[in-house]
Amino acid sequence: MKILLAEDDTQVRTELRELLVEQGYDVTTAVDGIDAFEKFRADELIEILLLDIRMPRCTGLQTLDAIRKIESDTDRIYETIFITGNSDNDAVIAALKLGAFAFLFKPIVVEQLLSELASASDTINQRRYRAFQTAMLSNQTDSTRLTKVASSIKGGMGATSEIAAIGAEHYSPGIELHVHRISEMALCVASRMGLEPQHCQQIRLASLLHDIGKLGGPAELYTAERPLTEEEFEQTKEHTNLGAALLEHYDDPVIKIAQSIALQHHENWDGSGYPAGLKGDEISVEAAIVHAVDIYDNLRSVRPYRAALPHHEAMDVLVNGDDKSTPDHFHPGVLQALLSEHRQIEAIYERYKPS
Ligand SMILES: [Fe+2]
Numbered sequence: 565m566k567i568l569l570a571e572d573d574t575q576v577r578t579e580l581r582e583l584l585v586e587q588g589y590d591v592t593t594a595v596d597g598i599d600a601f602e603k604f605r606a607d608e609l610i611e612i613l614l615l616d617i618r619m620p621r622c623t624g625l626q627t628l629d630a631i632r633k634i635e636s637d638t639d640r641i642y643e644t645i646f647i648t649g650n651s652d653n654d655a656v657i658a659a660l661k662l663g664a665f666a667f668l669f670k671p672i673v674v675e676q677l678l679s680e681l682a683s684a685s686d687t688i689n690q691r692r693y694r695a696f697q698t699a700m701l702s703n704q705t706d707s708t709r710l711t712k713v714a715s716s717i718k719g720g721m722g723a724t725s726e727i728a729a730i731g732a733e734h735y736s737p738g739i740e741l742h743v744h745r746i747s748e749m750a751l752c753v754a755s756r757m758g759l760e761p762q763h764c765q766q767i768r769l770a771s772l773l774h775d776i777g778k779l780g781g782p783a784e785l786y787t788a789e790r791p792l793t794e795e796e797f798e799q800t801k802e803h804t805n806l807g808a809a810l811l812e813h814y815d816d817p818v819i820k821i822a823q824s825i826a827l828q829h830h831e832n833w834d835g836s837g838y839p840a841g842l843k844g845d846e847i848s849v850e851a852a853i854v855h856a857v858d859i860y861d862n863l864r865s866v867r868p869y870r871a872a873l874p875h876h877e878a879m880d881v882l883v884n885g886d887d888k889s890t891p892d893h894f895h896p897g898v899l900q901a902l903l904s905e906h907r908q909i910e911a912i913y914e915r916y917k918p919s
Pocket residue numbers: 774775803829830
């Protein structure tokens with residue numbers, strides 16, 4: 565998740581920024597309210613506002629008020645956490661009226677800050693899910709309809725991607741949080757690989773669409789609580805081509821990446837994957853990242869033919885292989901980054917665990 569941290573005290577701002585970056589957040593900083601307003605408007609990837617209430621030029625409250633007014637007719641989803649001194653009771657009440665998500669009193673307790681940020685992230689994901697459900701109630705769940713719903717949303721591409729992605733989940737109610745896990749894990753691996761922060765955020769959004777092609781096939785294929793026949797398994801492979809076809813009409817950098825991920829996320833590094841049997845660098849790095857975290861996530865989940873594996877066993881399969889997988893299936897740099905970030909990957913799985 566991308567955070568906008570607005571704090572006029574240089575030392576507090578620098579320390580908080582370092583702490584949040586260490587925790588894996590992408591952080592943009594602002595020195596006062598007007599700076600915060602402009603940066604929030606300019607960057608659609610910002611989802612959490614961390615605002616000091618007392619700032620020069622424009623207070624945190626005035627900033628949120630201005631943002632609320634200007635964003636009121638868009639579908640942008642964001643949450644605001646205020647930082648305040650103990651004596652600012654009136655400001656706290658005013659912030660509540662503006663819809664603040666939480667407050668942190670100075671001096672900031674790190675555990676509280678991280679816990680509020682985790683709750684805000686969960687709330688944002690739930691709000692997206694509800695937005696999608698509302699849209700789905702008035703639309704049939706076939707791919708043509710969904711494409712129309714997605715493209716009719718004029719807001720940030722982030723919202724469009726997420727809504728469309730959640731559509732794909734509609735066919736797999738048992739794994740409704742799967743795409744959110746894949747998205748956060750892909751961001752984590754991409755960051756570890758040293759990709760540009762903007763590119764990492766694009767991968768986070770684009771990977772939400774990796775299984776969008778499942779909308780194009782019969783739902784039973786993806787919800788069957790029994791092992792699939794060989795013929796059925798061959799049919800499921802088509803979700804890669806269908807996903808790519810569904811996304812080819814969008815001229816947007818995130819969707820371009822999403823298309824390559826949708827098409828190639830079942831390709832293996834050694835050429836043994838599908839649909840095209842691509843090998844090595846023929847596979848986009850974005851798809852190679854999603855491929856690895858998708859396999860990890862599948863290993864952690866219950867399947868009709870096996871129980872869910874604990875974290876260390878899933879990692880063992882990735883590194884040493886099993887009857888279906890070998891380490892040669894994975895981009896070596898991706899596998900290394902996944903291993904280096906394994907604690908974080910496990911934490912993401914736990915955070916978005918299926919209920
Ligand atoms: Fe897939």
